[in-house]
Amino acid sequence: MQTIEKLLESKDIRITAMRLLIYKFLAEKEIAVTLSDIENAFEKADRTTLYRTIKTFEEKDIVHQIDDGTGITKYALCEKGCNCDIETDLHLHFHCNNCNETVCLTEHKIPQIKVPNGFISENVNLVVKGICDKCSR
Amino acid sequence: MQTIEKLLESKDIRITAMRLLIYKFLAEKEIAVTLSDIENAFEKADRTTLYRTIKTFEEKDIVHQIDDGTGITKYALCEKGCNCDIETDLHLHFHCNNCNETVCLTEHKIPQIKVPNGFISENVNLVVKGICDKCSR
DNA sequence: TAACAAATGCACTTCCATTGCACTTACTAT
DNA sequence: ATAGTAAGTGCAATGGAAGTGCATTTGTTA
Ligand SMILES: [Mn+2]
Ligand SMILES: [Mn+2]
Ligand SMILES: [Zn+2]
Ligand SMILES: [Zn+2]
16 A cells, blocks of 8 residues: 555545545645645646645644745645644744745744743744745855 | 824825824724724724725835734734834734734844745744733733 | 445635725815 | 815725535445
8 A cells, every 4th residue: 555545544534536636746846835726736626625635634634734924825744743733833934035935944943932921822833934945046 | 293193294194084093093902903903993984995094004114914824914003113114023923812812022023033045034924822911811 | 235424516605805986085286 | 265186085896715505426334
């Protein structure tokens, strides 16, 4: 059995053609994708199916959602050993103002953020905007 | 002449009744507000006017926009000496998961964030989510 | 193979953001 | 003060993304 199948099975997700394709699509991309991106890649499939597939992946911690400030939610595969289930997104995200792409900087963890007395920090969203490596050279 | 009038004038914004009212409304609030919040406060005014007023304020760096992850953009007055025009929002924002309110933590500047080689950081959006001081006691 | 549960597709809805255009108000120059 | 012009306001409509109800299809299990 393929590794993707194994992964889905281990998360109690039924293996369907659509899910395998979407998973592969996400795995090939190094950048975070929008629902529209997936839609464009699978024109034969219905938007709802893609939407619900992503939602299923999200619930099962296969992908995590990224709010990069563009107003359109993006998604990216979780890394091995990612614990999105416990705390949301310890790594930071980079959004390129030039090519409009967003990437996970999984190596770059979010530093401890101090909040005033009385405030309790539960999780943190950190998005750096600027020029990505592809656009800067 | 009142201070608000002076401020608007200094920013080359025409003084209108609506703008003064909206400015005062924002000044009274300690929390970031949505367009709907303003709408509810000024039921006689048209939504478009409120929308464009806020946009004008934003362009002239009187308010700054806040994306707290709720999907609804919020706005708050810029502090004196705020340089939103140069870089966006050096301070962090706190969103309460309990009361759903978002506040500017203007005293809490965003720490320097390291990005990988080739990436150029232009600005940073940092939102901390958790329980606010009002809700935690 | 029958029975059941989950996945998919279609249509529709909601919510917020944004725009075009007509009308009104405020400023400026005579 | 008045006319002319530019900016502000209100109404109506649009668009995009997210989400839902329900019928149909597909997959799993007995
Ligand atoms: Mn990520
Ligand atoms: Mn702020
Ligand atoms: Zn780029
Ligand atoms: Zn609170």
